[in-house]
Amino acid sequence: MSVSTTEAVYRFKLEADKLDSKDAPDIPVPAILIYLNKAQYNIVIDSYTPDNIYRTGIEGNQKRVSDLQTLEVKDEPLLVTTKVSDTLYTVDLTTLTKGDWLAHLDSYSLGSKGKCSNRILYNEQTTTNELPEVLKDPSRNPSFEWQEVPFLIAEDKLWLYTDGTFIITNVHMDYVRTPSPFDLTGYTKFDGTLSTNSDSELPDYLIADIISMAVKMFKTDIDNQLGVQLKTQELATRE
DSSP states (O other): OOOOHHHHHHHHHHHHHHHOTTTGGGOOHHHHHHHHHHHHHHHHHHHTSTTSTTSSOGGGOHHHHHHHGGGEEEEEEEEOOEEEETTEEEEEGGGOSSSOEEEEEEEEEEEEETTEEEEEEEEEEOOTTTHHHHHHOTTTSOBTTTTEEEEEEETTEEEEEOOSSSEEEEEEEEEEEOOOOOBOSSSBOTTSOBOOOBOOOSOHHHHHHHHHHHHHHHHHHHHHHHHHHHHHHHHHHHO
């Protein structure tokens, strides 16, 4: 069973008190929840990139693979939202039904050309800077015959490129969904909604990492705030 939000808040205060006994007791619970949720986001995202503490991607650490698999959604179908032009289609990722997406893992498109329909086309992610070269490169540009579709992710959308000779009708996507947040009733959120009781679904050892990271974020903010105050006092003294 995962650590409850109430326990996570308590453990945050204990760790923060060790680092800064003066400021730790005064942290309001909503602020602690913000730190915990930011840290949870970072822990999950870092686990799916090569720049994590293990210096490997998610497949390089089997413990995290198994523990984070509950956040992975496989093969969710999505309809093309907009045909921007004969060579550009978009898919709105806010229409995903299994949870808010956190990271794209893999995807493929279904395309049609002439009498051939619903052919699987493999989506190849690129960047805005690389896109012009990709579209000109015969080995990487859109091709129905070679089953390749370059795409970007921006503005909560997939931007899928064709050569104008075929259309894209559907996309199937594997992704990491956002884990359930740390939350407690008793306050109003920034968007005006009321808070609710919610516990993270991540395992205990990851909760421990999340709490430690959250406390470090808090300590950094406290140090920065103190630095700004000292700098302001110094400038006032000079004047």
